[in-house]
Amino acid sequence: MGSHISTAEVSSADTPAPSSGESTRQTHGIDLAVVLPTFNERKNVGEILSRLENVLRGLTWEVIFVDDDSPDGTADLVRYHAQRDPRVRLVHRVGRRGLASACIEGIMASSSDFVAIMDADLQHDETILPRMLDLLQIESLDVVVGTRNAAGGSMGQFSSRRVFLSRLGEKISQAVCHCKISDPMSGFFLLNRAFFMENVHELQGGGFKILVDVVSSSKRPVRVGEVGYSFRNRVHGDSKLDFNAAIEYLFLIINKVTGGLVPTRFAVFSLVGATGLIIHLACLSLLMLVFHRTFLVSQIAATIVAMTGNFFLNNLITYRDRKLRGVRLFTGVLSFWLACSFGAWANVTFARAILLSGAPWFLAGLAGVVISSVWNYSMTSLFTWQMPQRRRKHTAVTTFEAVPTPTKGSQ
Ligand code: GDD
Ligand code: MN
Numbered sequence: 001m002g003s004h005i006s007t008a009e010v011s012s013a014d015t016p017a018p019s020s021g022e023s024t025r026q027t028h029g030i031d032l033a034v035v036l037p038t039f040n041e042r043k044n045v046g047e048i049l050s051r052l053e054n055v056l057r058g059l060t061w062e063v064i065f066v067d068d069d070s071p072d073g074t075a076d077l078v079r080y081h082a083q084r085d086p087r088v089r090l091v092h093r094v095g096r097r098g099l100a101s102a103c104i105e106g107i108m109a110s111s112s113d114f115v116a117i118m119d120a121d122l123q124h125d126e127t128i129l130p131r132m133l134d135l136l137q138i139e140s141l142d143v144v145v146g147t148r149n150a151a152g153g154s155m156g157q158f159s160s161r162r163v164f165l166s167r168l169g170e171k172i173s174q175a176v177c178h179c180k181i182s183d184p185m186s187g188f189f190l191l192n193r194a195f196f197m198e199n200v201h202e203l204q205g206g207g208f209k210i211l212v213d214v215v216s217s218s219k220r221p222v223r224v225g226e227v228g229y230s231f232r233n234r235v236h237g238d239s240k241l242d243f244n245a246a247i248e249y250l251f252l253i254i255n256k257v258t259g260g261l262v263p264t265r266f267a268v269f270s271l272v273g274a275t276g277l278i279i280h281l282a283c284l285s286l287l288m289l290v291f292h293r294t295f296l297v298s299q300i301a302a303t304i305v306a307m308t309g310n311f312f313l314n315n316l317i318t319y320r321d322r323k324l325r326g327v328r329l330f331t332g333v334l335s336f337w338l339a340c341s342f343g344a345w346a347n348v349t350f351a352r353a354i355l356l357s358g359a360p361w362f363l364a365g366l367a368g369v370v371i372s373s374v375w376n377y378s379m380t381s382l383f384t385w386q387m388p389q390r391r392r393k394h395t396a397v398t399t400f401e402a403v404p405t406p407t408k409g410s411q
Contacts, residue, residue: 031059032133032190035106036120037099038065042072043236044121049081049088051126059130064110065120066091066102098248099187099240100210104203107196116190117210118146121237124188125229132190135225142195142218144225145181145211146188176216176256181224184212188229195222204255204264208245216256247317265318269377272313280306303344304337311336311384319385332384339379347372 034052038045045065052063067075067090075092082088091109093102107115114133118124124146132144166185177184189211195218202217215222255264283305287298311333315324324332351368355361381387 029060030062030110030112031114032056032061032129033107033110033112033115034061034063034129035103035110035115035117036063036065037102037106037117038067038070038074038078038120039097039099039240040070040072040074040237041120042070042074042077045074045077045081048120048122048126049085051122052129055126055129059133062087062089062110062112064089064091064106066093066106066109068097068102069094098206099208099245100203100213100248101205103210104200104205107191107193108200113193114190115193115196116188118188121234123232123234125232128227128229129190132225132227135227136190136192139223139225141223141225142192143211143215143222144190144227145183145186146190146229147181147183147186147226148229148231172253176253177212177222179215179222179224181211181215182226184215185209186211202260204252206248206251208241209249209252212256213252244320247320265381266374266377268318269314270373272310272318273373273376275313276306276310279309307337307340308333310340314380315385319381322385322387324385335384336380339383340376343372343376343379346375 034056036048049063052061065074065078065088067078069075069092075090078088078090079092082090089109091102091105093105103117107117114136116129116132118126118129128146132146135141136144170182170184174181174184187208187210191214196214198219199214199217203213205213215224251264251268254262254267258264258267280302283302284298287293287301288295291298293301314336315329315332347368350371351364354367355364359367
């Protein structure tokens with residue numbers, strides 16, 4: 001089934017040039033790599049391996065488990081199998097979590113031209129893998145999706161709430177993917193490596209939705225095939241698709257919609273800020289109209305409530321990966337208040353200066369909001385959530401740049 005080029009034996013001394021476009025050429029004889037992301041799937045490891053062994057008989061294959069240091073010891077069990085079967089490999093990540101990034105690292109760790117991504121929990125029907133591979137090779141496709149919505153596919157016994165969420169996600173995904181995939185939320189698909197490599201630098205890598213990430217990153221129309229299957233019920237372990245996964249999805253969509261121009265975290269921070277405005281106005285009217293407080297008292301109280309609300313929302317959503325807890329919540333909220341108070345002062349001061357320079361009031365107002373948002377975002381990311389700063393790439397060069405040296409050409 002795999003298309004080996006048996007005559008093209010390359011000695012180890014020759015380094016073959018990277019192939020461009022020769023997507024079906026195999027260089028080391030692996031027809032298919034299967035990447036299985038795992039988190040607490042120990043009870044499913046043995047079964048998925050024996051099922052793959054059965055269904056991939058006749059093919060040369062490898063399976064790469066990418067485990068995020070599962071507390072149930074999934075990685076130890078995979079290592080046990082890997083020591084006995086060279087087709088089984090393990091990427092054991094420590095201090096990291098995330099389905100999409102696990103898949104990306106699994107794909108990057110294999111060198112096969114065709115890579116399948118599949119859940120390790122037996123919910124995906126592995127028996128369609130050979131058909132997916134055939135379709136991809138025969139029709140020279142970029143990706144073949146195992147889909148629950150195509151002919152022969154079904155949602156299995158999903159709850160109606162989950163089906164609704166899935167359908168909603170589909171609609172949004174189809175809009176950012178610019179192509180027709182009947183099940184864009186699928187976590188089961190087969191990729192042509194050449195296509196994946198075209199897009200790997202654009203991937204956002206967060207959350208659950210790796211397929212949407214890859215397809216929406218493509219600059220050209222994507223050649224998609226589909227094979228239907230029925231989603232099975234889980235027998236062992238639990239689903240990890242939770243509130244965080246939904247938030248990650250929001251991040252991905254914002255990133256794709258803005259074309260990566262606005263940092264996604266900043267976009268979410270601004271959205272949270274906008275909700276702060278609503279909280280503020282609600283609180284202000286409550287205090288003035290119901291409790292008959294003075295404007296000054298009501299305004300100060302509303303500001304504190306809105307800022308505190310914003311802090312907790314940001315802690316929950318925007319910085320969910322760096323969530324502050326315990327006593328750090330207290331210092332966090334203090335530094336957030338401090339940064340935002342200064343932001344508010346900067347807002348008014350700059351807006352006033354811009355207004356005085358003759359700009360229309362709405363532009364002055366907008367400029368004030370933009371300046372304070374950028375300020376609040378930068379300061380709170382630095383001090384409240386203590387985001388690591390990106391290192392400058394060429395520290396050494398920077399040192400030399402300080403000394404003006406006459407050089408030929410630019411820089
Ligand atoms: N390495 C790693 N890290 N693996 C993870 C992580 C993680 O943070 N989170 C989940 N996984 C693994 C699980 O162990 C499982 O093998 C696979 O990813 C899918 O996770 P589930 O938690 O079982 O997902 P689900 O069944 O709720 O969701 C399925 O349906 C969605 C569509 O509705 C998955 O197939 C999704 O990919 C799919 O989008
Ligand atoms: Mn599952």
